[in-house]
Amino acid sequence: MLTVESIRKRFAGAEDAPAALDGVSFHVAPGDFFTLLGPSGCGKTTTLQCIAGLEAPDSGRITMGGDVVFCSERRIAVPANRRNLGMVFQSYAIWPHMTVHENVAFPLVHGMRKAASGEVGPRVRRALERVKLDALADRPAPLLSGGQQQRVALARALVHEPRLLLLDEPLSNLDAKLRDQMRVELRQLVKSLGITTVFVTHDQTEAMAMSDRVALMRQGRVVQLGSPRDLFLKPASAFAADFMGRTNMIRGRLVQAGPPAAIATPLGLIGSDGAPGLPAGAEVFAVVRPQAVTVLPDDAPADGLANVFRGRVIAQVFLGDVVEADLAVGEGSLRVLLSPYREAPVGAALTVEIPPAHCVVVPAEER
């Protein structure tokens, strides 16, 4: 449905800064919920604006459902209003001089694909019903709460049935509770309409909860592309491992390239199933999610067993649903998750196992 091919963009006036987009490519299948994820300033908004036609890339190609909407070689640049899109902006961009109804009706009245005048009313009403705002149709836009504005923006982006929906951090201005609720509602809504969606966020939890596929971006590049599960469980770089959630990054040296691989770390020798494609001797991180670490019974044998370590609790945080505990193991430390029902005071000894299947090895140079 949407193909973005190596788009580059450097802003005028920022010539000495690194390019805002440095060869971004990805493909979004019809009906997919696709997410651009990355830290602030990595180029998510710029990518979205290039897709929307609000910014022109310096080079590259963008295709939508068979139509080339941008191609630097053939000098094609279809303007934003002819791309048949719906977009929700980070600021929501609700027009303050109009009512809710007028805001939502705008694409039908002034857009490229105008609706017959008799149809506008019913279609706006249906769009507002979808976001549960039909009761507020006549309210002036400035009198809406943040959550309501977000819904109006969504209704306005969907009312003309665009072929592609673009969402720029639509949830970031909402409070935590509302955000959790809207996450589910938003995904259900676009999925029920079957509309292809490109979603931008810097929150990895949001990305994982909502997306079919995620493109992880950094400094104007896509560094990893895959399902949320892939990104979380099989990060390809230290950056991806770190960005996708809490993790142990255990620095060490690859002593056996594998597979199976073996890494010499301050904790001791750690074995991994992962084949990182790195030569023996390379500096690496062993990526071990706290959730991956198994806590063995106190009387389990430890000495001499591969990937089994004995440690001492040096700190713990009681979070309610879990207890986060830091263990001193060998010369290093390891974070694990414990059941809140398990008593493990500071100083207690624990035996833990790192399953080789759940230990990912990534090169150490960048983070």
Add this chain to the structure above:
Amino acid sequence: MTRAGTLSRRLTQQNVALALLLLLVGVLVLGPLLVLVRTSFAPAGTAPLETTVVTLDNYRAMLASPDTLVLLRNTLVYAVGSVTIAVALATAVAWLTERTDMPGQVLVRILMFSWMAVPPLVLGFGWILLINPGQGLLNVWARAWFGATDAPFTLYSMWTLIVITALAAVPTAFVMVSGLLRNIDPQLEQAGKVLGGSAWSVVRRITLPLLTPGILSVVIYMFMAVVQTFDLPLIIGLTARIPVLSTRVYLLSSPDRGIPNYGLSSTFGIFLLLLASLLMWGYLHATRVGERFRVVTGKGFRPRRLVLGPWRWPALGGVMLYFLVMLMPLLMLFWASLFPVYRTPSLDLLAGASFASYAKAIGSSMVQRAALNTVLLVVLSGTIVMALAALVGWFSVRGGRRIGRIVDILSFAPTAIPPVVMVVAILLLYLRTPLYGTIAILVIGHVSIYLAFGARTMVAAIMQIHKELGDAALTSGASWLTSMRRITLPLVWPHMLNGWLWVVAHSARDLTIPLTLMTASNMVIASALWMMWDFPDLPGAAALSMLLVLGSLLLVVPLQIVAGRATAAPG
């Protein structure tokens, strides 16, 4: 799709609008300038644009003439004197209004804003009636009450010209300085107080240094404005034999006797333009320095006011005294408009007062035509300026860096071109076209001169509009024009109205353009006023002055009261 895409890349509404804008502003601004430069190199006695000869004669004549030094000295003395007085007075009043608990602050603000609508020309006439050597009311009273033998107030001197100009310039300076004072972060002053400074040392050590870059930019701006003023030096300075650069440019191109010397006029014009450009450069520099020191917070702003205590009322009295002095010339004109022949005001004469001059003025076909022309002129000028300014604002803020810069420079350049120079250039450019002698040429003049102000207003306004509001219209499928018409313009509407009002008021009071381009068919109230005064028809001119002031105030005051209420600072 492909074809449409390629084509639409070049021929979008946006690009068409940009091209039209650049063309229009380019012609308005650059056309006259080029003609001016060309004419300054043309030999004397030739009609402009009808010769191919290039000569430096005019420059030689200008440099060789001993007059030139006198002109320059007069201009500088005049400008330095009136700017110093005006800014000092304005700063005092602004400080009292913005930073102390003096009563009547809203009133002072509204009076100051409204006073900008009173034409300096009219004030000048009033002052002439007040202090001319023979009949001047103040002189008559001084002789009658204090036994003065000759006239203690001298009208026709450099000092009088300076004081009258300064008084007339105070409102503009007040508006600028009070803006500065409002934007100082009070926390900085409070920090000074917490550290143990007395109220006065805080003013001296913290407030004033913070203000210095801002005040400097106001001084340079006012300096530029005074160097460019034309009406007061014309009506007072000429009789007093105090020629300045602006009146010289005018007299060379529109002499009372003999044929115009456009070449020399243009050369002096270029000289004046260089002087103004230098000031302009200084102004931009000062405002840039000002930005660097800028301590604007905008939010949660609650100015701490100095408590004047028993001095509150004397302070207000002082400020009101200024307004009284400003009112005197208007009252004088009002008196003069009530009698067919001027007589020294006294209560006994009141019985013979009548509004006959008003009836005569309103009945005169010349005045009627001039009134119609004035309405046409001000409405067209205001509307065209604000329409262009809206586009300038949009492209300057949203058009990208290069385009923004070009549009900015083009629309700001006229600030450095003194109106009296611009009008000579326009005269030269359009003299042989059918436009000459019509209202259209006056509109062209005012649009060129006031575009810079309109553009500043709209750039600031559009900067406040979040970019995504316009973008949202585009992604909704609306064209660029629809997005402008339905979203951007409705959101900046109040700023546009304010700018429109400013242009209308200034266009109505300006004499430079209508007088230099005057023919029998394009007379407006300001030029008619000058004609009647010169004729002389004192009661007629006085009545017409009052009508002009009344008309301007009726338009400006109600809107200022509304705006004044909305922006009145808390506390």
